[in-house]
Amino acid sequence: xxxxxxxxxxxxxxxxxxxxxxxxxxxxxxxxxxxxxxxxxxxxxxxxxxxxxxxxxxxxxxxxxxxxxxxxxxxxxxxxxxxxxxxxxxxxxxxxxxxxxxxxxxxxxxxxxxxxxxxxxxxxxxxxxxxxxx
Amino acid sequence: xxxxxxxxxxxxxxxxxxxxxxxxxxxxxxxxxxxxxxxxxxxxxxxxxxxxxxxxxxxxxxxxxxxxxxxxxxxxxxxxxxxxxxxxxxxxxxxxxxxxxxxxxxxxxxxxxxxxxxxxxxxxxxxxxxxxxx
DNA sequence: CAGTATCCACTATGATACTG
DNA sequence: CAGTATCATAGTGGATACTG
Numbered sequence: 001x002x003x004x005x006x007x008x009x010x011x012x013x014x015x016x017x018x019x020x021x022x023x024x025x026x027x028x029x030x031x032x033x034x035x036x037x038x039x040x041x042x043x044x045x046x047x048x049x050x051x052x053x054x055x056x057x058x059x060x061x062x063x064x065x066x067x068x069x070x071x072x073x074x075x076x077x078x079x080x081x082x083x084x085x086x087x088x089x090x091x092x093x094x095x096x097x098x099x100x101x102x103x104x105x106x107x108x109x110x111x112x113x114x115x116x117x118x119x120x121x122x123x124x125x126x127x128x129x130x131x132x133x134x
Numbered sequence: 135x136x137x138x139x140x141x142x143x144x145x146x147x148x149x150x151x152x153x154x155x156x157x158x159x160x161x162x163x164x165x166x167x168x169x170x171x172x173x174x175x176x177x178x179x180x181x182x183x184x185x186x187x188x189x190x191x192x193x194x195x196x197x198x199x200x201x202x203x204x205x206x207x208x209x210x211x212x213x214x215x216x217x218x219x220x221x222x223x224x225x226x227x228x229x230x231x232x233x234x235x236x237x238x239x240x241x242x243x244x245x246x247x248x249x250x251x252x253x254x255x256x257x258x259x260x261x262x263x264x265x266x267x268x
Numbered sequence: 269c270a271g272t273a274t275c276c277a278c279t280a281t282g283a284t285a286c287t288g
Numbered sequence: 289c290a291g292t293a294t295c296a297t298a299g300t301g302g303a304t305a306c307t308g
Contacts (some may be wrong), residue, residue, distance in 0.1 A: 049270090050270050050271075051269065062270080063271095066270085066271065088270065089269070089270085090270060090271085116270040
């Protein structure tokens, strides 16, 4: 997960693109391999148990799932509820704050869905030229 | 930069949160350390030369700046123009496609600015508890 | 069930030096 | 000026085995 950086370099008036800025911090947090997938799953389905999540995000290791969930929980985006039964049962769900993040995430998703073809096309053009030039 | 993954596992109807989905690809691309900063700078100022960019994104190495710019260029988000003068002059600018990405990026930025305090507060609470529990 | 603890590989990033 | 090449390293992600 993102290393926790000091905000020493930050400017007083937030420049969205300066180092140490909120959006960079956000990207550092959700730009990892599993965060948005977890956020997405929880957003779709509501409360979800650890193993359920692991199965839905097939491919994730227990270590990474735990790590991702802990980070999201730490940031107040996900709530973790432990039911003291045996065997223990733990449920994860989006917090209200986590819910609000779905909006900008959706904007990003929509952009990518709408422009994916263009990006892919650009890649092919670029790679073709690269092939010519070595 | 993101490893280029096969899309073999993708479902036919795009699930925004499934692996290999457009939004994941997008996050893989712009979730790195410099892409959104470069996008942001170019969005703010229009055409910009290599060294100008390097100075504005103070802290970036030439290698990373080149790598980031190449990736963005490959994806059709940034245009690279070489002026065959001596010494050579290269200008970078957002393509129309790159411009459209500023909208969802702005949504993300606004979210982070608006909710940063909550996230930070949540972290402190979490870390305080972690201290208690070991 | 829901983790934790280890060890390992790869990747991303960076410092530095060199070049057309 | 605008890179490229090389070397070094930290951090990310993963496989596996163990535990309350």
